[in-house]
Amino acid sequence: MPVAPTRLLLIRAGLVFGGAAVLLVELLSAVGLLNRLTITIAWVAAAIVAGYFGRRWLIGIFPMIRDRWREAARVERVIVSLLGALFLADLVIALMSPPNNFDSQTYHLPKVEHWAAQGSVNFYPTIIDRQLAMAPGAEYILLHLRLLTGGDALYNLVQLAAGVGTVLIASRIAAQLGGGRRAQLIAALIFGTIPMVLLEATSTQTDLVIALWVGSVATLVLDELHRRTPWPAVLLLGAAAGLTLVTKATGLLAAGPLLVVWFGAQLRQRPIGRSMAVVLADVLPKAAVIAGMMALMSGPYLWRVQTTYENPLGPDHLRGSISMQRHDPASVLINALRIGETALQTPAGPVGAGAIRGLAHAIGVDPDARDITYWNTTYPYESWPPDEDRVSLPVQGTLILVGAAVLLWRRSPARLYAAVFWIAVLAYVTMVKWQPWGNRLILFLILLGTPLAALWVDGLLAARRRAIAGATALALAGGAMAGAFAVSYGWPRRLVGHGSVFTTSTQDERFIRRPEWGTDYVWAADAVRASGAKRVGLLQGYNTWEYPWWILLRGSELVSLQSLQANMPAPAIDTVDAVLCVDPPNGCANYIPPSWNPRTQGSVTYAIRPKS
Structure with missing residues (x-):
């Protein structure tokens, strides 16, 4: 019996949906049939198939939820109710507010319109080359909605669905690492109340979508650590990796190490009396299928980028604006410290920035140098206000970093996973420059670290010392309050105050x-x-x-x-x-x-x- 089978079923369904959405766009584009009629036919057929095979699950899910609710303790009901209320509020905002994210106005959504107008995803002349060179996976899903509805009224629901999915993944990974029901709920609470998660869940950004695919890779890999992976699971793992690559390449900084862990685990599943050659004969074809799935989903897009810019990663100036040009230890250290300070910043502002700048100068690094800093920006940057492009996560971020460090030190079933998390963090700070809006770019890392925080926090709550348990509970409550504040008064979509979705016209929004x-x-x-x-x-x-x-x-x-x-x-x-x-x-x-x-x-x- 798999761990958390209902959550696993939903994750698998999401991967099938995402993979089919991407492949269908590329296929219809290639044959000149990317239009409203063909997309509608495909969706009607998919709905019939899903309804037929999923009818029993749909009938049984509601009694199961009712029984689980009756069994839940009071604190568990509070957590579920809080998360339900926050995401219900997000649903209201997502439906009432038109897309108004800055990047979406410039390149995320214009390319969807170009595709719909020309009936293909082929490149077109533009001065905004981010419309072409930036990975299109999330926008392919938006294209389905655009062709089905003729507008953008449902666009925000893609990230909202990804937000709910990532919360489920965080809780399932906690279960896979040995956490009980309380630890799983704590994982859901930590990730589901992060201000950036709740703000992005009502936008047309892509950071929650990439977190969803990276998290899917992680939870599927954990399923395969102690068994030989069956072919259906290989295909799903390939779909998760392919969706990661076609949505945002930075996700590979985490998905890559996870796939290496999968490969190593498969090599260890060596039956008695079997040679390594026999094991490789089983594992290598599966690894080739995963690589093939990645190529199938992202290959057409990467080929278009290669033939247009003579590099599959896009034009030089775009790569140079994001990727680190210096990789010496001093530069990586300063980059890591700046990213960490910006992520953990409190309402008091960038308090530690002065010390980081001082250290940088002391070890011969310019903290504003363009080779380690996004162009036309300077460090530090005020990140606490609840804005979808920058908001920090001081409470949840601290819990994640401490929990990941503690579990890396302890001998526990989560130690290998904690090591992979830190490898992904190191890869990120080595490869990606500090930028003012970097807090949203690390959502996939935050998701991977959340189960580690939950396991550590669960242990603290179980401690006999009431002071420790009480302080931990207060920290969780503080993080939840920050999330509620972000939903209520966040920017650029909010429930109350100036610019409320209830009092602002669609045009003004x-x-x-x-x-x-x-x-x-x-x-x-x-x-x-x-x-x-x-x-x-x-x-x-x-x-x-x-x-x-x-x-x-x-x-x-x-x-x-x-x-x-x-x-x-x-x-x-x-x-x-x-x-x-x-x-x-x-x-x-x-x-x-x-x-x-x-x-x-x-x-x-x-x-x-x-x-x-």
């Missing part, structure tokens, strides 16, 4: 990050629509918001008049009926002919092609 831009965008879009323009050219900067144009000019053909892709020149300006310009290099006047009579308001310029 879309521009809540840059309210001054809303009027300008609407003014220009109205003028272009009134002109009767059908084909509209875009002139933009690297961080320009492109997505609002797709909303305001729904039905128009939008094309970029700039291109950073050498093999894909942009169309000429005389091939469009109108131009929309927002902060491109060198200014709008250098791109638009004076005869087009450009008009400017605030940050936006529009121009209509003169009639001949």
